[in-house]
Amino acid sequence: MSSQAAELAHRLARHAEAVCRYYLSNGRREGRYWLAGDVANTPGRSLFVRLHGPDRGQGAAGKWTEHVAARVMLRICDWALSHGRSPASTQHNLSTWRRGS
Secondary structure, three states: OOHHHHHHHHHHHHOHHHHHHHHOOOOEEEOOEEEEOOOOOOOOOOEEEEOOOOOOOOOOOOOEEEHHHHHHHHHHHHHHHHOOOOHHHHHHHHHHHHHHO
8 A cells, every 4th residue: 555545544544433423424333433334434334443442453443344345245155055066167157147237
């Protein structure tokens, strides 16, 4: 990461709650996290943004996780296995289809 990008990321992380309130206004604070539906600012509880923590590394402020992606992949794998298909090839075919649409 360039030094300018790293500095921007550091500044945003220091103000994670303000950034979340502005860009993820349909979310809300819950403890040490900001919860929202996804990065498109839909209401929900699938996207977690850590509001406080060290500047870098494990537990750093500003780090985020979207849990819906993992659930979707589990559903895809379950469907693929139940239909006798390889989850990896199913994922590849879905990603190819999504790029083409």
